[in-house]
Amino acid sequence: MNEVPPLLDQVTAAIATAIGRARPELAGADPVVSRSEHADFQSNSALSLAKRVGTSPRELAVEVRDAVDTALCEGTALSGPGFLNITVSDHAVWQQISARLASPRLGMGTPELGRRTVVDYSAPNIAKEMHVGHLRTTIIGDSLARVLGFLGAEVIRQNHLGDWGTQFGMLIQYLDEHPSATSTLDEMYRAARAEFEADAAFADRSRTRVVALQSGEPDTVARWREIVAESEKAFRVIYDRLGVLLTPEDSVGESFYNPLLAETVAALKDAGIAVESEGAVVIFSAEVTGPDGKPVPLMLRKRDGGFGYDTTDLATIRYRIRVLRADRLLYVTDSRQALHFRLIFEAARRAGWLTEEIEAAHVPYGTVLGSDGRPFKTRAGGTVRLMDLLDDAVARARAVVAEKNPGLEPAELDRIAEEAGIGAVKYADLSTSRIKDYTFDVDRMVALAGNTGVYLQYAHARISSILRNAGDADPVIDATVPLTAAERALALELDAYANTLIDVSQTLEPHRLCGYLYALARAFTTFYEVCPVLKAPNPVRGNRLALCHLTARTLGHGLGLLGIAAPTRM
Numbered sequence: 001m002n003e004v005p006p007l008l009d010q011v012t013a014a015i016a017t018a019i020g021r022a023r024p025e026l027a028g029a030d031p032v033v034s035r036s037e038h039a040d041f042q043s044n045s046a047l048s049l050a051k052r053v054g055t056s057p058r059e060l061a062v063e064v065r066d067a068v069d070t071a072l073c074e075g076t077a078l079s080g081p082g083f084l085n086i087t088v089s090d091h092a093v094w095q096q097i098s099a100r101l102a103s104p105r106l107g108m109g110t111p112e113l114g115r116r117t118v119v120d121y122s123a124p125n126i127a128k129e130m131h132v133g134h135l136r137t138t139i140i141g142d143s144l145a146r147v148l149g150f151l152g153a154e155v156i157r158q159n160h161l162g163d164w165g166t167q168f169g170m171l172i173q174y175l176d177e178h179p180s181a182t183s184t185l186d187e188m189y190r191a192a193r194a195e196f197e198a199d200a201a202f203a204d205r206s207r208t209r210v211v212a213l214q215s216g217e218p219d220t221v222a223r224w225r226e227i228v229a230e231s232e233k234a235f236r237v238i239y240d241r242l243g244v245l246l247t248p249e250d251s252v253g254e255s256f257y258n259p260l261l262a263e264t265v266a267a268l269k270d271a272g273i274a275v276e277s278e279g280a281v282v283i284f285s286a287e288v289t290g291p292d293g294k295p296v297p298l299m300l301r302k303r304d305g306g307f308g309y310d311t312t313d314l315a316t317i318r319y320r321i322r323v324l325r326a327d328r329l330l331y332v333t334d335s336r337q338a339l340h341f342r343l344i345f346e347a348a349r350r351a352g353w354l355t356e357e358i359e360a361a362h363v364p365y366g367t368v369l370g371s372d373g374r375p376f377k378t379r380a381g382g383t384v385r386l387m388d389l390l391d392d393a394v395a396r397a398r399a400v401v402a403e404k405n406p407g408l409e410p411a412e413l414d415r416i417a418e419e420a421g422i423g424a425v426k427y428a429d430l431s432t433s434r435i436k437d438y439t440f441d442v443d444r445m446v447a448l449a450g451n452t453g454v455y456l457q458y459a460h461a462r463i464s465s466i467l468r469n470a471g472d473a474d475p476v477i478d479a480t481v482p483l484t485a486a487e488r489a490l491a492l493e494l495d496a497y498a499n500t501l502i503d504v505s506q507t508l509e510p511h512r513l514c515g516y517l518y519a520l521a522r523a524f525t526t527f528y529e530v531c532p533v534l535k536a537p538n539p540v541r542g543n544r545l546a547l548c549h550l551t552a553r554t555l556g557h558g559l560g561l562l563g564i565a566a567p568t569r570m
């Protein structure tokens with residue numbers, strides 16, 4: 001589907017060909033091409049390859065330079081001990097821009113095509129309020145689902161809700177005994193827990209209620225369903241506000257696997273992987289030992305016969321592999337669950353479910369910190385309600401937008417403030433290196449300058465306004481016009497979008513896309529400072545408008561893959 005190979009790939013292929021031409025015995029060697037500060041690209045291959053053919057790196061570099069296709073690599077210069085600095089022809093650069101503009105997918109291919117990818121993300125716990133800890137998994141998981149889906153993967157989103165467990169016996173019992181309680185589920189959950197701990201008789205009645213729930217007693221099950229439905233409604237409000245892809249169909253919570261737990265444990269016992277230990281059934285890791293030097297266990301069945309989080313995840317991975325037929329399994333949770341997933345993957349591998357062809361990965365992320373450097377809490381020490389936090393971000397974004405553009409109609413200001421505020425929260429989360437902790441600082445998030453969502457949205461809106469003022473129909477590129485330095489830098493950045501997305505799909509790190517978009521916006525700013533667009537005579541004007549167009553589309557598209565709106569006016 002008119003995929004446009006990036007210049008980096010084209011140059012890599014050209015240098016590979018040149019190496020093979022110069023020295024046939026080196027055919028197939030890696031030409032080690034990357035972006036360069038001294039030219040468009042550089043190849044460092046001669047340094048490592050020269051020895052293989054008994055010559056010096058400089059000598060080999062000269063041979064490669066003389067063999068290279070000059071229609072693409074117009075200038076290839078030797079530098080240092082044997083580097084090649086490569087400058088692509090102006091014509092080839094313009095052709096890239098024009099081909100990307102002509103493509104509805106910006107010339108991007110579908111390297112993930114047919115790869116069935118489960119993305120497990122969000123997964124809040126029923127009857128507990130979703131808090132800032134669930135923000136990261138929801139935002140990161142959603143962006144990964146978008147990027148992988150765009151690249152052709154068949155993404156199966158799974159919201160592994162914490163909707164099952166002994167705590168529901170307690171909660172249902174409490175609701176039955178306090179029929180007129182009107183507080184939120186979250187508050188009642190805490191009250192039930194307090195009563196459970198203080199009152200042994202209530203604890204006993206709660207345990208009986210767990211048995212009733214597990215054996216499918218109709219009244220108890222109906223009660224449980226109500227609780228789940230009410231919680232899900234509250235989650236849905238947050239999802240809608242955040243604009244994430246998750247739908248009710250994606251909710252496949254822990255309870256879904258309940259009927260599969262016994263057979264999962266039996267299969268693992270039959271395979272000799274799970275063993276009885278002190279009345280419980282466990283799997284001892286063959287790879288990980290605890291501080292005591294003993295193998296770390298996964299708990300499959302507790303001594304009282306109950307199943308837990310570990311068992312559920314074993315049934316889950318088995319289901320995702322055998323029934324969903326996934327090729328790739330991603331679990332987006334905080335880094336504290338690293339050991340859990342390591343043990344789950346090990347067990348699934350030993351059981352023969354997880355084979356070489358299937359990739360399973362924990363996609364961990366760091367903690368959200370408050371300004372005091374400790375996990376983010378309210379002044380009173382409670383968890384921060386997600387809705388309050390989003391309201392706050394939107395209010396501050398509103399002030400920033402209103403100050404910058406006082407002429408906005410109130411309704412438009414409201415809409416833009418919402419897009420900027422929510423975008424700012426998401427961007428702040430996505431733009432820090434995933435595994436690092438980050439500090440939740442609303443003022444910095446909505447700042448107009450620096451690597452923020454608002455900065456990128458403004459860049460997009462500004463270019464949109466240039467295009468509106470131009471009023472031209474589709475721009476026409478004249479590929480014979482020489483490129484200025486700023487045009488070239490912007491064009492090469494635009495062309496690098498494809499490889500950035502592939503990089504994100506492999507590393508599962510959305511901050512690489514953020515970093516790319518920020519670099520692109522800055523390349524545009526430099527370009528716009530030194531290259532008049534509307535006042536330039538044709539064909540220069542047309543070419544520059546084409547760069548503006550492609551920049552706006554790339555920024556808008558990239559923000560879209562981060563799940564962030566790209567308003568055309570701000």
Ligand code: ARG
Pocket residue numbers: 120122123124125160161162313316331333
């Ligand atoms: N509900 C869990 C939590 O809040 C996250 C579940 C992640 N997914 C999984 N398959 N274990 O920590």
